[in-house]
Structure formats: C-alpha cells, structure tokens
C-alpha cells in the first residue's frame with residue numbers, strides 16, 4: 030500500500046502557559062515519504078517533534094502510529110516502535126567514543142542489555158553494526174575519538190548515525206544540517222535521501238534551507254504560530270500565494286525558491 | 289568490506305593482552321599476601337608467628353590494611369552509583385551500616401553462622417536498594433541526593449534510639465559481637481586479612497567486568513546523558529536500579545567485614561559523615577575509575593593513621609589541607625589524572641595536544 034498512513038496526529042496541541050506552541054495540528058504522514066515541516070523560528074516545529082517522540086506530553090490531542098494510539102507511551106518505548114529521533118541541538122554521550130555512542134544506539138533495541146557480567150565484546154553484532162553505520166555517515170576515522178572532541182559537522186553526522194544504528198522505520202530529523210558548513214550539507218542530505226529510498230523509510234524533516242526542502246520533499250507542511258498554514262507538494266507550496274506572501278517572501282529572501 | 293568490519297570487531301583480548309593489562313594487579317596481590325611475612329621477618333619474627341597470629345607489628349599492620357580493604361569495598365560500591373551511573377546519593381552510609389548492624393545482630397542476638405548471615409545480608413541489600421529505587425523515577429539530581437539523605441537519616445536515628453539499644457547498642461554502638469572462630473580478628477587475623485584482601489580483589493574484578501558489560505555500558509551512558517539513553521530505547525530506571533542493587537550488595541559485604549573486624553559498630557557508620565568518607569575516597573582516587581576507589585581507600589586510611597601517629601592533634605588540620613590540595617591539583621583524582629596522561633601517549637599526537645590543552649594544570653606539561 031503505497032499511500033498507507035503510517036503516522037497521524039489528531040488536533041495535537043501543546044501550551045506553555047499562555048503560549049500555544051502547537052495549535053491543534055492534524056497531519057497525516059504517508060509511509061515511505063519524505064515529509065518536511067517548515068516554518069519560521071518559534072513556529073513550533075521542535076515542539077511538534079517532541080510531542081511525536083514522546084519527549085513532552087501534549088495538552089490535548091493524539092498521536093497515532095499505524096492507527097494505534099501512542100500518545101502517552103513512556104519515552105523509552107518510542108524507539109522500540111521503530112521511531113528514531115535526532116535533535117536540533119546535538120544530543121550525544123560526550124566523553125564516550127564515537128564508536129561507543131553508535132554501539133550503544135545499536136544495542137538499545139537488542140535483547141542483551143541486561144547481561145551484567147559478560148563483556149560487551151561477547152556481543153559483537155552491535156559493534157559490527159556500529160562500524161557499518163560509521164562507514165555510512167563517514168565517521169570511520171573518528172571512531173575512537175571522544176564525541177565531544179569532534180568538530181560540529183562531525184557531531185551532526187554522529188547524531189544521525191545514532192538514529193540509523195537501530196534501523197528505525199520512521200526518522201524524525203530536526204534540522205540535521207543545523208550549523209554545518211554549507212559545503213557539507215548536500216552530502217548529508219544525499220545520504221538521508223539514499224537511506225530513505227533504499228530502506229523504504231518514512232522521514233520527517235525540519236529544515237530551514239529552502240533549496241534543500243524543495244528538492245528532497247514529497248510533502249511539505251508549513252507551520253506558523255503553532256498552526257498549519259498550508260500543506261502540499263513542493264510545487265504546490267511554492268505556488269501557494271498565501272505562503273509566498275505571508276511567509277516565504279520575507280523570511281527566506283536570500284534562499285528564495287525558484288520553482 | 290565485511291571482512292575489515294569483522295576484523296575491527298574481533299580484537300578480542302588474548303591471554304598475552306590479559307597478562308599485560310593485569311600483571312600489575314597480580315603483582316600487587318602477591319605483594320600484599322607476602323607483606324605480613326616480610327614485615328614479620330624484618331622485625332625478628334618468623335613466618336610461623338604470622339600464621340599463628342602472634343602479637344606484633346605485623347599483626348597490627350594487617351589490622352590496619354583490613355580497614356583499608358573494607359573501605360575499598362565500600363568506596364567501590366559508591367563509585368558504581370556515583371562515578372559510573374551518575375547517581376548522587378547522600379544516603380550511601382546506610383547501605384554499609386545496614387550490613388554492619390545486621391551482621392552484629394545476626395551473630396550476637398540471633399546466633400547465626402556466617403553463611404546464614406550472608407544470605408540474610410543479600411535480602412537486606414536488595415530490600416534497601418529497592419527502597420532507594422522507589423524514588424528514582426520521581427526525583428533527579430540533587431533531589432535524589434536529599435531524599436536518600438532523608439532515608440539514611442531515619443535509619444541513623446533509629447539505630448541510635450534507646451528503644452533499639454538491646455539490638456543496636458543505641459548511641460554507644462553495637463558491642464560484644466563474637467565472630468565465628470575462623471574469621472575472628474583476634475585469633476585468626478591472618479585468615480581475615482587474606483579473606484578481606486581476596487574479597488576486595490574479587491569485588492574489583494567483578495566491577496571491572498560490570499562496567500564493560502552491556503548493562504554497565506548503559507549505566508555509563510545514563511551518567512553521560514540520561515535523556516539520550518531514554519530516547520535510544522533504554523528504560524533507564526531499571527539500569528539505575530540494577531546499579532543500586534549491585535552497590536548495595538557490595539556495601540553490606542563491607543559492613544559485614546567491618547563488624548567482624550571492629551570491636552564496636554559505632555552509629556557513625558550510618559551518618560552523613562560516613563557517606564562523605566566514601567565520596568572523599570573516590571575523589572582522591574578518581575571518580576568513575578574503580579581502581580581509584582582502591583588507591584583512594586589506601587591513601588585515606590593510611591594518611592589518617594600516619595598523620596595521627598606523627599602529628600597527634602594537628603593531624604586533622606593536615607588531613608584537611610592534603611585533601612584540599614589533592615582535589616585542587618588532581619581534579620580527576622590520582623588514577624584519573626594518571627590515566628589521562630597515559631591515554632595521551634597511546635592515542636597519537638593530535639589527541640595529545642587536545643587533551644593537554646584541556647588538562648594543562650594536572651599534567652604540568
């Protein structure tokens with residue numbers, strides 16, 4: 030079923046005091062699609078992701094995974110449902126090596142985590158998986174360095190590698206290229222696209238670079254003040270007058286869209 | 289590509305590597321076993337005198353080292369929860385004291401043997417770890433520290449209360465415990481010395497394996513970034529509980545030996561001060577290093593003993609000065625600082641410069 034809805038939100042809402050960060054968002058994500066969320070700073074994109082992944086509870090509304098309510102599941106269960114989440118602000122194990130960061134990510138969904146008195150070396154499959162992922166994201170040479178000593182761009186790759194290690198079905202990527210040198214961006218985006226297409230994965234992407242968004246997305250949802258302003262294909266979004274005038278026009282002048 | 293991946297993964301430790309990594313430890317073990325004999329010989333006693341537990345400096349020094357071993361086991365247990373898992377508990381003394389008091393009561397009031405007492409201690413250890421664990425999901429960081437302090441304070445008050453004096457000796461402490469003959473510190477000092485020495489090494493080796501196990505690695509990840517560990521799919525509560533149970537089992541063992549070795553179990557071992565002792569020991573040795581707990585315990589007890597012998601009343605002041613100096617100049621502790629430097633040499637120049645840049649003060653380079 031190519032058009033199966035894998036992830037859905039129904040009137041999802043989150044308030045911080047008087048501020049409505051996510052305002053009754055109802056959204057459907059097709060399985061195997063690359064679905065981008067765009068919107069100006071403070072639009073509520075990260076908060077929306079936090080609600081999807083269970084990092085914070087919603088004020089109201091529901092999150093459905095293949096029709097099943099996952100709204101109030103504890104945080105550690107999300108990964109076991111095949112949802113991997115990367116963060117806008119790099120979120121890693123700083124003094125552990127790159128290898129160990131990714132190895133731990135691979136071990137998380139295995140069944141060996143309560144082996145107290147055997148060496149981790151007795152379970153080489155996770156380490157092997159970590160090396161595969163490091164090849165994939167290009168961190169093999171940094172494998173034995175403590176994560177905190179990596180340059181920012183490499184830490185972003187590590188952030189992505191930690192999501193990929195358990196091979197999730199759904200990837201929620203919050204500005205994976207944030208702060209990266211611009212010449213590294215196409216490489217990383219190409220990698221994300223390759224992974225999505227080869228593994229038939231569903232990717233939700235928050236991204237500020239409009240050229241990137243327009244070229245990789247199947248569907249784009251535009252958020253503004255917590256609410257959905259528009260939704261459609263890249264062509265529809267760039268043709269949408271409301272989006273153009275109210276939003277794209279001012280905010281992304283320097284990266285203006287050429288449809 | 290698969291073969292290179294496999295090769296990288298398969299750097300399993302060979303026997304030669306094991307020997308290389310552990311020869312220092314084995315050497316230390318042999319030296320410590322030989323120590324009472326060497327000391328006896330140097331003071332004109334014979335090997336037989338040591339085996340017969342004859343009075344003398346050799347017997348006295350064994351007693352002092354038994355105290356070091358007990359402290360080392362206790363400090364290891366604190367390092368597991370604070371240094372490895374990142375849980376700040378201010379109630380750790382209770383883990384030790386419950387073991388010490390239970391052992392005393394089992395021997396004295398209940399007339400139990402050592403085996404039965406140790407089994408009872410397992411139950412005590414698990415129960416108190418679960419008690420600490422109950423609050424884990426609700427409180428974090430400093431709040432956990434305060435809640436555990438509260439739990440331990442209640443325990444401290446209870447063992448000191450006059451209503452309990454028949455069992456705990458109230459504020460005087462638990463006295464008149466007769467340990468089984470084969471591990472009695474007066475008549476079987478060398479046996480107890482060997483037993484506590486081997487127990488220390490065994491606990492240390494088990495701990496080293498634990499931090500290298502899939503479970504221990506997750507505990508380290510929790511210390512580094514618990515939110516991330518949760519997001520990866522680890523139920524971090526369960527891992528913290530495991531760490532608490534293992535630490536509690538270890539601490540009651542230290543308490544068990546303490547009661548056997550000391551003529552009196554003072555309520556001080558249930559106080560915040562006793563938790564601070566564990567903290568000081570791992571700060572001196574190096575938080576999260578495990579071997580730092582061993583080094584720290586030796587420095588802590590021997591320094592206290594010799595400063596007291598040489599300087600009498602001024603010892604406490606000097607002790608404080610030494611601790612402050614260590615914490616200021618060796619912020620990673622003795623083992624931590626030493627490792628940082630040896631790690632530098634092993635991992636190539638680029639990293640050397642980076643780490644030296646960070647650790648200039650400690651390495652002095």
Ligand SMILES: Nc1ncnc2c1ncn2[C@@H]1O[C@H](COP(=O)(O)OP(=O)(O)OP(=O)(O)O)[C@@H](O)[C@H]1O
Nearest residue numbers: 045048050068069070071072073074075076077117
């Ligand atoms: N924990 C919080 N407490 C209070 N307010 C919050 C919290 N998290 C987010 N907000 C507010 O909610 C609004 C939405 O923030 P959010 O981070 O979701 O925006 P965003 O679209 O991801 O922005 P950016 O593009 O800058 O990443 C902002 O006004 C923010 O200040």
Ligand SMILES: [Mg+2]
Nearest residue numbers: 074075076117
């Ligand atoms: Mg954001």
